[in-house]
Amino acid sequence: xxxxxxxxxxxxxxKGRNFVTIFTKGDIFSKLSYIFxxxxxxxxxxxxxxxxxxxxxILYLVFMKAKGLRLIADLMTLGTKTxxxxxxxxxxxxxxxxxxxxxxxxxxxxxxxxxxxxxxxxWLFSIYSGERARARRELGKHVPGFIEDVRNxxxxxxxxxFLTIPVIGLLTFTVTPLxxxxxxxxxxxxxxxxxxxxxxxxxxxxxxxxxxxxSDRLSATFWPVLGWTFIWGISATFSCYFGGMILAMIINSxxxxxxxxxxxxxxxxxxIPGFISLRFVATMLGERGIFNVLxxxxxxxxxxLPFLTNTMWARVSVIVVNFWIGVPVTMLMVSGxxxxxxxxxxxxxxxxxxxxxxxxxxxxxxxMLFVTTPYLIANLIGNFNNFNAIYFLTAGAPNxxxxxxxxxxxxxxxxxxxxxxxxxxxxxxxxxIGIIIFVISAIFTLITFSRSGSMKNExxxx
Amino acid sequence: MKKTVIGLNLDHYVxxxxxxxxxxxxxxxxYASADGKTxxxxxALAARGNSYVDIILFGAVISAALSAVxxxxxxxxxxxxxxxxxxAVQAFSTAFFTLLLFSSKKILETAGLYGNFLNKNLGFGYxxxxxxxxxxxxTVMRVTRTDRGYIILxxxxxxxLFPVLWIVIxxxxxxxxxxxxYFIPRGLTLKNYANLFSNQSVLPFGRWWLNTFIVAMCGCxxxxxxxxxxxxILSRTRFSGRKxxxxxxxxxxxxxxxxxxxxxxxxxxxIGLNQSLLALIVxxxxxxxxxxxxxKGFFDTIPRALxxxxxxxxxxxxxxxxxxxxxxxxxxxxxxxxxxxxxxxSDYIFPSMLFxxxxxxxxxxxxxxWMTDFRRIDTYYTQFxxxxxxxxxxxxxxxxxxxxxxxxxxxxxxxx
Numbered sequence: 004x005x006x007x008x009x010x011x012x013x014x015x016x017x018k019g020r021n022f023v024t025i026f027t028k029g030d031i032f033s034k035l036s037y038i039f040x041x042x043x044x045x046x047x048x049x050x051x052x053x054x055x056x057x058x059x060x061i062l063y064l065v066f067m068k069a070k071g072l073r074l075i076a077d078l079m080t081l082g083t084k085t086x087x088x089x090x091x092x093x094x095x096x097x098x099x100x101x102x103x104x105x106x107x108x109x110x111x112x113x114x115x116x117x118x119x120x121x122x123x124x125x126w127l128f129s130i131y132s133g134e135r136a137r138a139r140r141e142l143g144k145h146v147p148g149f150i151e152d153v154r155n156x157x158x159x160x161x162x163x164x165f166l167t168i169p170v171i172g173l174l175t176f177t178v179t180p181l182x183x184x185x186x187x188x189x190x191x192x193x194x195x196x197x198x199x200x201x202x203x204x205x206x207x208x209x210x211x212x213x214x215x216x217x218s219d220r221l222s223a224t225f226w227p228v229l230g231w232t233f234i235w236g237i238s239a240t241f242s243c244y245f246g247g248m249i250l251a252m253i254i255n256s257x258x259x260x261x262x263x264x265x266x267x268x269x270x271x272x273x274x275i276p277g278f279i280s281l282r283f284v285a286t287m288l289g290e291r292g293i294f295n296v297l298x299x300x301x302x303x304x305x306x307x308l309p310f311l312t313n314t315m316w317a318r319v320s321v322i323v324v325n326f327w328i329g330v331p332v333t334m335l336m337v338s339g340x341x342x343x344x345x346x347x348x349x350x351x352x353x354x355x356x357x358x359x360x361x362x363x364x365x366x367x368x369x370x371m372l373f374v375t376t377p378y379l380i381a382n383l384i385g386n387f388n389n390f391n392a393i394y395f396l397t398a399g400a401p402n403x404x405x406x407x408x409x410x411x412x413x414x415x416x417x418x419x420x421x422x423x424x425x426x427x428x429x430x431x432x433x434x435x436i437g438i439i440i441f442v443i444s445a446i447f448t449l450i451t452f453s454r455s456g457s458m459k460n461e462x463x464x465x
Numbered sequence: 466m467k468k469t470v471i472g473l474n475l476d477h478y479v480x481x482x483x484x485x486x487x488x489x490x491x492x493x494x495x496y497a498s499a500d501g502k503t504x505x506x507x508x509a510l511a512a513r514g515n516s517y518v519d520i521i522l523f524g525a526v527i528s529a530a531l532s533a534v535x536x537x538x539x540x541x542x543x544x545x546x547x548x549x550x551x552x553a554v555q556a557f558s559t560a561f562f563t564l565l566l567f568s569s570k571k572i573l574e575t576a577g578l579y580g581n582f583l584n585k586n587l588g589f590g591y592x593x594x595x596x597x598x599x600x601x602x603x604t605v606m607r608v609t610r611t612d613r614g615y616i617i618l619x620x621x622x623x624x625x626l627f628p629v630l631w632i633v634i635x636x637x638x639x640x641x642x643x644x645x646x647y648f649i650p651r652g653l654t655l656k657n658y659a660n661l662f663s664n665q666s667v668l669p670f671g672r673w674w675l676n677t678f679i680v681a682m683c684g685c686x687x688x689x690x691x692x693x694x695x696x697x698i699l700s701r702t703r704f705s706g707r708k709x710x711x712x713x714x715x716x717x718x719x720x721x722x723x724x725x726x727x728x729x730x731x732x733x734x735x736i737g738l739n740q741s742l743l744a745l746i747v748x749x750x751x752x753x754x755x756x757x758x759x760x761k762g763f764f765d766t767i768p769r770a771l772x773x774x775x776x777x778x779x780x781x782x783x784x785x786x787x788x789x790x791x792x793x794x795x796x797x798x799x800x801x802x803x804x805x806x807x808x809x810x811s812d813y814i815f816p817s818m819l820f821x822x823x824x825x826x827x828x829x830x831x832x833x834x835w836m837t838d839f840r841r842i843d844t845y846y847t848q849f850x851x852x853x854x855x856x857x858x859x860x861x862x863x864x865x866x867x868x869x870x871x872x873x874x875x876x877x878x879x880x881x
Contacts, residue, residue: 158781172750173752177752180728181720184725259614259615283632293631293648296648300571301568302584304583331625335868445719
């Protein structure tokens, strides 16, 4: 049986009933399978499949009865008992009595909610699966048995088998932690509310308010850091973009021999892991680093230049160093695209008497811009979140007394976020910043979507 | 002059000649002036002390003179070989004039002409000479129809390789410590490398290297498999919920990744995996599916007709994956493997959070970062450099070797 015919039958079957009408029009087994998963499957000749649904449901209910319900209920309060010292009369000393741990309550609560969501998905799936078995049987079609279903996992239903591991991985180590952290933005889990000693609680949108519009130091830190993040992102992206494009054009121009040799020279800096080159350049830029030594030895300056200690100097330094690292990447990428530009365009332009500048302005650049806009915007988002370049180079320094604890003049939102979690344990603020970064990225991604043909029309190539 | 020589573009000849003559005159113009004293290059050369950098001044004067002579001779008897020779001499002259920018201080101070010389005291003769040198080189290259891009490439290569050179030199330096007031080390040694692996060392660098290698190898295998499978499903099959799944992945990807690391850490603690290398591998593989984009873009370009023909011949989807898609995807597989391998070597945030102060589980990134803390940098600077070379070298070799695939993968991702 070919896949084509199968999907036609599937369409016919589903045309009939939807989630509600499966219940209202169904027989008693279909109705009951809303409560006892898999009953419709068992009745319609898929006993093993139905039983699996049923067992999973029982397992879920047992889990909810034993733990889950209480865990979800605790989410409302995030714990009520503070850890305290109680006098133990039998021993005659004060003892610490374990209170509630808000952090664990939140985490386990999120886990229970995720488990419930997974169960909900299975429940829906079992209802449709039962309906399909029923419809096939009533239409007089063959109902696939368990063995056949398993075999289909390598063929028609390959997406189930291939995506199982990635989905489990994402649910455990990406989605769950992410939801947990997003929720944290709505609590007061800061340095003064650290479990297990203290409880923290829901505070609604309080964090967003203080960060965005209060007159205190937090807000006075947030806006300048955001501003610098934008300046950094735009200058880092466009400097590397144009630098890389020009370099690629030079290397790819006809008169240059040993193209591979020149490309390799620049690729070396790209191939060295970022943390090494950045840490090393940071030491070179120090007050007694080699750059200052040589500048004085060569007679360019009399004293040391404050490459990383003065705000203006440091900001320019990070952009320049990022240029050093970023240009080879763009160069590599652009090289491929440059070769795709039809040569006739250049030849006819030359016949019309266009100089190299005109050719670049009228042919190369428009073509490149058209092809690389999605890349450019992805790169812009990447640079807003370019943790490595800033953290390994300056770690946000020079620090400023006007800023909220620890933040420095070259800190981006991401590095500030990292410092807030690592150094001062202000998780609520870190999460709030994370959500703001998400909003910024989302806006830019939406722009990409509306601009780029390849994302709108993904079938275009096939 | 209306002369023609095959292989030369003589329109620019006169300009090149004028440039060369100006350059020659500059030898006699003020080279440096400070403290009310002005000297030309020839005077500086006559007063030279005993320093190896004098070669640069010597070379600048000789090559400038030679270039002017060759320019005049070629004017009367133009040959391709002669102009090529002139171009080579002019290239040397330009290089020497540029190097003077970095060595004038030493030359003039050892000559005893000035006490404390700064480059702002260089005379107008030098600056005009520098400009004339570049101008002449460019115009001579126009005459010989050589691409002027070489000049930019040479200058950029020097700038780009300078930090790399400094890492290598530092790793071989015998004198310890962060600060040295010179570029070329007094003594060379391999002890920095040996110390990293010796038993007396407090730094278990060999262990770190091995840890990272294990994580990188496992990461390569698992991540590549997961990425390939996810991309295959999203590119080659259609099922309900596919678009939604892709959208969810995109939304997750827009949150800064390490925002949730603290929660990941707690989950790992819950399953008893904290502070172990296995945790790094598991977490890396768990998030690998997020990087499916490039691979999916690549798979999208494989013609659908191939799949359809295989289905008619009775192949299952799993067989299409292993027998058709994978064999056609060599370059993208190399791209993912290389990316995964590189990632493991440079990943810093998560391992540093995961291992805390448990030094024996550190990866090289965490370990090397630990060495560059300002309290330790004086003790470990040369060893840090040696470690950096040991980490970077295999990757650079791998990268240069497999460059082609990387370019194909990258440019495959952005077409259209």
